[in-house]
Amino acid sequence: MSLRSRLPARREPARGAVAGPALLAGATLLGIGLALYWRNRFDGRGSRDSAPGHTARRSRFGGYTVIGRSVTIHADRGSLYDQWRDFGNLPRFMENVKAVRTEGDVSTWTIAAPRGSVTVKTRIVSDRPGEEIAWRSTEDSDIDTEGKVSFRDAPGGRGTVVEARIAYRQPGGAVGRGAAFLTGTDPRQQARRDLKRFKMLMETGEVTSSRLR
Amino acid sequence: MRALTYHSKHDVRVDTVPDPELVNPRDAIIEVTATAICGSDLHLYDGVIPGVMSGDILGHEFMGRVVDAGPGSTLEKGQRVVVPFTISCGQCFHCLRAQYSACDNSNPAENQDLTEPLYGQALSGLFGYSHLTGGYPGGQAEYVRVPYSDIGPIVIPDGLEDEEVLFLSDILPTGWMAADNCDIEPGDTVAVWGCGPVGLFAIQSAKLMGAAEVIAIDHYPNRLDLARKLGAKVIDYRTTRVLEALTEMTGGIGPDAVIDAVGMESHGLAPDNIADTVKQKVGFGADRGHALREAIMACRKGGRVSMPGVYGGFLDKFPLGAFMEKGLQMRTGQTHVQKYSKDLLHRIREGEIDTTFLISHRLPLEQAAEGYANFHSNQDDWTKVVLRP
Ligand SMILES: NC(=O)c1ccc[n+]([C@@H]2O[C@H](COP(=O)([O-])OP(=O)(O)OC[C@H]3O[C@@H](n4cnc5c(N)ncnc54)[C@H](O)[C@@H]3O)[C@@H](O)[C@H]2O)c1
Ligand SMILES: [Zn+2]
Ligand SMILES: [Zn+2]
Numbered sequence A: 001m002s003l004r005s006r007l008p009a010r011r012e013p014a015r016g017a018v019a020g021p022a023l024l025a026g027a028t029l030l031g032i033g034l035a036l037y038w039r040n041r042f043d044g045r046g047s048r049d050s051a052p053g054h055t056a057r058r059s060r061f062g063g064y065t066v067i068g069r070s071v072t073i074h075a076d077r078g079s080l081y082d083q084w085r086d087f088g089n090l091p092r093f094m095e096n097v098k099a100v101r102t103e104g105d106v107s108t109w110t111i112a113a114p115r116g117s118v119t120v121k122t123r124i125v126s127d128r129p130g131e132e133i134a135w136r137s138t139e140d141s142d143i144d145t146e147g148k149v150s151f152r153d154a155p156g157g158r159g160t161v162v163e164a165r166i167a168y169r170q171p172g173g174a175v176g177r178g179a180a181f182l183t184g185t186d187p188r189q190q191a192r193r194d195l196k197r198f199k200m201l202m203e204t205g206e207v208t209s210s211r212l213r
Numbered sequence B: 001m002r003a004l005t006y007h008s009k010h011d012v013r014v015d016t017v018p019d020p021e022l023v024n025p026r027d028a029i030i031e032v033t034a035t036a037i038c039g040s041d042l043h044l045y046d047g048v049i050p051g052v053m054s055g056d057i058l059g060h061e062f063m064g065r066v067v068d069a070g071p072g073s074t075l076e077k078g079q080r081v082v083v084p085f086t087i088s089c090g091q092c093f094h095c096l097r098a099q100y101s102a103c104d105n106s107n108p109a110e111n112q113d114l115t116e117p118l119y120g121q122a123l124s125g126l127f128g129y130s131h132l133t134g135g136y137p138g139g140q141a142e143y144v145r146v147p148y149s150d151i152g153p154i155v156i157p158d159g160l161e162d163e164e165v166l167f168l169s170d171i172l173p174t175g176w177m178a179a180d181n182c183d184i185e186p187g188d189t190v191a192v193w194g195c196g197p198v199g200l201f202a203i204q205s206a207k208l209m210g211a212a213e214v215i216a217i218d219h220y221p222n223r224l225d226l227a228r229k230l231g232a233k234v235i236d237y238r239t240t241r242v243l244e245a246l247t248e249m250t251g252g253i254g255p256d257a258v259i260d261a262v263g264m265e266s267h268g269l270a271p272d273n274i275a276d277t278v279k280q281k282v283g284f285g286a287d288r289g290h291a292l293r294e295a296i297m298a299c300r301k302g303g304r305v306s307m308p309g310v311y312g313g314f315l316d317k318f319p320l321g322a323f324m325e326k327g328l329q330m331r332t333g334q335t336h337v338q339k340y341s342k343d344l345l346h347r348i349r350e351g352e353i354d355t356t357f358l359i360s361h362r363l364p365l366e367q368a369a370e371g372y373a374n375f376h377s378n379q380d381d382w383t384k385v386v387l388r389p
Helices: A013-030 A033-041 A077-085 A087-092 A187-204 B039-045 B109-119 B162-169 B171-180 B197-208 B221-229 B242-249 B271-281 B290-298 B320-325 B337-349 B365-377
Strands: A064-073 A097-103 A106-112 A117-128 A132-137 A145-153 A160-169 B002-008 B011-016 B028-037 B061-069 B080-083 B143-146 B189-193 B213-218 B233-236 B257-260 B304-307 B329-332 B361-364 B385-388
Touching (some): A077 A087, A077 A145, A077 A160, A087 A097, A117 A145, A187 B109, B002 B365, B011 B365, B028 B080, B028 B162, B039 B365, B061 B143, B061 B162, B162 B171, B162 B337, B171 B197, B171 B337, B189 B197, B189 B290, B197 B213, B197 B221, B213 B221, B213 B242, B221 B233, B233 B242, B257 B290, B271 B290, B290 B320, B361 B365, B365 B385
Parallel strands (some): B189 B213, B213 B233, B304 B329
Antiparallel strands (some): A097 A106, A106 A117, A117 A132, A145 A160, B002 B011, B028 B061, B028 B143, B061 B080
16 A cells, blocks of 8 residues: 555545545554544545645644645656655755755654754655655654655646645644744745745756845 | 835935845846836835835846856846846746746745735745845845846847836836737727826827827826827816716727726825725725726726736725626736837837936936935926936
């Protein structure tokens, strides 16, 4: 069962009806944030409109917060996937990601936090060139999180729709790393900024700045 | 370098600030030879556009010489260029459709946070026009850093004076697009509210596009005179009932197309305008839309409404019923300057368009604050101010 099937990609009636039960099975098996999310969407009470799951009015599921954002980039899926797959590139457009170091199948992300930084360790759980990359935090990671970025052709030759989705468990209040663990900014806003910077970089070769010097 | 900076409402000063430097590969640095004050700058000066901070360098109409260019720029040192006020990447969905002022990439991501909730989508970058549009240092300065310099600036051939081409940066294409948005057909009458620089260029453009008649509305005798010299009929709204006059002057039909070249700070003592002014003063995010309301009421059934005038927030008492029942269409937007640059430069060279008739004052940059005060308060005499660093 790939991670893709556990993520609330779309809630189209047709798909929900056909694929729903299979997906639900996968979700129950894995039993973490996005999976809980799935279950809530498809337990017969959730709505089944065509909107992506992360636009649901409800955003917290079993202690996990789910966020997502899409951006259309005038470039082909392959080159966008390649850029993203090399995690070392991510700090170029992710404001609060200071470094990503990969050893074996574990990547260690150094993320700026209001006080110092936090370390997130992830393992790739799905990797389909030109289509999607998904990761999940390891047991010893500071933050319990999983995410996925998918690439699909945009209609009318507009390039590629890049959609990022992230689920994370609120780190304990005692430690003082609340929802703002990603720089002090709202993670939703952070995701939006980062994707827009990715778009700038891929379309124009630059990350736009209004600095005087 | 020296640059005109915003301090607070009605307080702008020429200060010494750091020189700009190249930041990104496609940047160029321009040494400004001429720059102008725009009606849009008055909205900043009056404090009715949010997101302007003390110390911001204003100005978005400028030209000059290239003194430095990054490896991704197509400009060369020494070239003379006019820079569009709209910053556009040339490669996003919108730029590829010549919707340059809707560029997706020219507003830094962190600034996009401000306008996405306000307008549904984030705005693109503009020079010297608040942090909503990027917080870019503007052109009323000795030097300007110009991003995406391979897309925006238009190189000026020898033999043309600065003043002949400076307005390619904004008000000429703005007046032109205002007329273009009217889809003018032979026999059409176009009515233009506001005889400021934008209205005056809209009048000239509408004539060139074949309007049979242009009627201009304002209350400043000198500005109305300039409109008359361009071949427009004029209405002074202080002495004439505008709606009735427009109906009578169009044989009972109403103008085929109407242009609001006034924007969010409409003048006058009409009751709706007084109410709007109060709301704007107390910071309700309210626009003063008297001219727009009047334009919609005047427009003939099935006619076109073109709105180059700038608005930022909300408008009460929008005549939605008239708009719908008469089947009107509206087109508006910050100007897609780059779309028109080449054609308009050609028309200037051919002598089709007079670009200098409206310049009333020329000042050194050091006296820019004086220029603002007068362009703001003595509008009849001060029609357009050109500053020289
Ligand atoms: N869309 C764009 O890209 C763009 C570009 C430049 C300027 N603008 C906007 O265009 C508008 C005009 O710019 P400008 O430089 O000509 O400004 P301006 O202030 O010099 O001119 C405005 C004119 O409108 C007149 N006016 C005010 N209230 C009126 C009313 N009720 N009826 C008729 N006339 C009235 C004023 O007397 C003045 O002459 C401004 O809102 C400006 O921000 C838009
Ligand atoms: Zn302007
Ligand atoms: Zn663009």
